[in-house]
Amino acid sequence: MSLRLGGGSVNVMGRIDIMNNEEKNSMKARCKVVGLASAILVVALGLLYSGGSVNAAAAGQITGSVKLDGTAPHQKPIDMAKEPSCAAVHKDKPATTESVVAAANGGLENVVVYITQGLTGSEPVSTQSVEIKQEGCQYVPHVVAVDAGQHLKIVNSDQTSHNINAQSTKNPAWNKSQPAGAPPLDATWNNEEVAIPVKCNVHPWMHAYIVVVKGPYGVSDDSGSFNLDNVPPGTYTLTAWHETYGTQTQTVTVAAGKPATVSFTFKAK
Amino acid sequence: MPGKAFAVVVAIITLVIAFCVITHVWWMPVDISAHGPKIDRQIEETIFGAGILFIAGQLVLASFAFLYGDSKGARKMKAFPGGAKSLIVFACVVVGVEILVLSFIGSKAWASVYFTPPDPDSLRVDVQAEQFAFYFRYPGPDGKFGPLHPELINEGTQNYFGLDPEHDADAKDDIVTAGMAIPVNKPVLLTLHSKDMGHSFDVRELRIQQDFVPGIVIPIHFTANQTGKFEIVCTQLCGLGHYNMKAYLEVMSQADYDNWLKQQAAMQ
Numbered sequence: 001m002s003l004r005l006g007g008g009s010v011n012v013m014g015r016i017d018i019m020n021n022e023e024k025n026s027m028k029a030r031c032k033v034v035g036l037a038s039a040i041l042v043v044a045l046g047l048l049y050s051g052g053s054v055n056a057a058a059a060g061q062i063t064g065s066v067k068l069d070g071t072a073p074h075q076k077p078i079d080m081a082k083e084p085s086c087a088a089v090h091k092d093k094p095a096t097t098e099s100v101v102a103a104a105n106g107g108l109e110n111v112v113v114y115i116t117q118g119l120t121g122s123e124p125v126s127t128q129s130v131e132i133k134q135e136g137c138q139y140v141p142h143v144v145a146v147d148a149g150q151h152l153k154i155v156n157s158d159q160t161s162h163n164i165n166a167q168s169t170k171n172p173a174w175n176k177s178q179p180a181g182a183p184p185l186d187a188t189w190n191n192e193e194v195a196i197p198v199k200c201n202v203h204p205w206m207h208a209y210i211v212v213v214k215g216p217y218g219v220s221d222d223s224g225s226f227n228l229d230n231v232p233p234g235t236y237t238l239t240a241w242h243e244t245y246g247t248q249t250q251t252v253t254v255a256a257g258k259p260a261t262v263s264f265t266f267k268a269k
Numbered sequence: 270m271p272g273k274a275f276a277v278v279v280a281i282i283t284l285v286i287a288f289c290v291i292t293h294v295w296w297m298p299v300d301i302s303a304h305g306p307k308i309d310r311q312i313e314e315t316i317f318g319a320g321i322l323f324i325a326g327q328l329v330l331a332s333f334a335f336l337y338g339d340s341k342g343a344r345k346m347k348a349f350p351g352g353a354k355s356l357i358v359f360a361c362v363v364v365g366v367e368i369l370v371l372s373f374i375g376s377k378a379w380a381s382v383y384f385t386p387p388d389p390d391s392l393r394v395d396v397q398a399e400q401f402a403f404y405f406r407y408p409g410p411d412g413k414f415g416p417l418h419p420e421l422i423n424e425g426t427q428n429y430f431g432l433d434p435e436h437d438a439d440a441k442d443d444i445v446t447a448g449m450a451i452p453v454n455k456p457v458l459l460t461l462h463s464k465d466m467g468h469s470f471d472v473r474e475l476r477i478q479q480d481f482v483p484g485i486v487i488p489i490h491f492t493a494n495q496t497g498k499f500e501i502v503c504t505q506l507c508g509l510g511h512y513n514m515k516a517y518l519e520v521m522s523q524a525d526y527d528n529w530l531k532q533q534a535a536m537q
Contacts, residue, residue: 076426076427076536076537077536078427078447079446079447079448079536080447081447081448081516081517082402082447082513082515082516082517083513097425097426097427098425099425099426160513161510161513163509163510177509197425199424201400201401201508201509201510202401202509202510202513203402204399204400204401204402204424204429205424205427205447206424207424207425243425
């Protein structure tokens, strides 16, 4: 029995050797061809992609800024004593709530600006994924926007387990846990939803929003400015959403090749 | 031979465990509560009663294994000596009486903690349990808690209790904290609320373990008589983050406590 098995394996080994000797050269050549072909393909795709974005830029862009009129409400410091590894991250400057984040010059951060009227609905969804990180037991950034169907990459860079509980009402509920060191999670939402509150049950102070829109969007940065790329020429209704101050709309006309400028002002309550 | 070896191992394990318990090598953590000695005495009595039965049972098992463990076939027992029925009835009565006696004596210690009214001058602290954390509320200078509005609970603004300081005067100065501090030797009255499901409030050193029940406000009172930092844990399995549901209790001098409360009030 064992003799027969041994003989068999010798045969197999022999066959492999023969193949290696006879086909080594032709295989090398084939590898070269495949390598060259894929290199050409990558370059071609790259050209195509950059060409596409040039066209889109010519199609139009909306830039603008969001301001807060008045003083932002007090943001409470967060006590993370329960999770020492995260408390250590914020040792020098305690983390605070982020329900209103405004710059000294009045720029309002975390406002999602998107188009609610005027799109044809046939705009392609970006293949680039958006990232949200769990860092120091906080979500960074605090507000993320995605196009319906666009991929969201969720990263845990903490030394502790988190769970990401996206409490959506217009999309299927989504709640997954992510231990320390676990690979990033990938998620998509197919229905427009402004906005999905996200929480971590292990660390109840962690709070974020995922804003699912259809079409181009922009999120205001720490100076309050935003831009929407790849907007075809036309007249649109633009909506700005803020977690505390609600929504505002404006009509904007985009001409080819020239960015349209808009500004929103939210009144502090 | 294996029977005798087994008997020796059983006897050694029994005696080592008994030694460790009797000499308090294995024992409960330090007791920092005024009512703790009663609970500890009750536990000691229970361990004493159960311990005698444990040692006796293990040694009987060991001696039977030693005497008959290695013999073959011929000396196999066909039935319990005296018949199994009477033995089982006897065992049930003995164990039943023991349990009844323990619960009657034990309920006295338990009732002395749970069925006594709290000191009228107690420090009141509200506890909110949720998946998976504890939050605490102090009434502030007015000594009154503002009413709770569960629909206003919002993690984004750290409103864990659902307070409405804009409309409720009593809620204006309420202090919500993630850790709990109390002055030493001061009677404390906790009121336990649960936001979502069953949890429990357990501080081993306080000899306090009380479940939270959603929809019911459960009072519990105690006095801590030693300073230090202790862990508050949830001991009622409540979901995936149960293992990490904890907070810290700091027992401090009255002066330290006043400072701590001032700091917390400034952080609201």
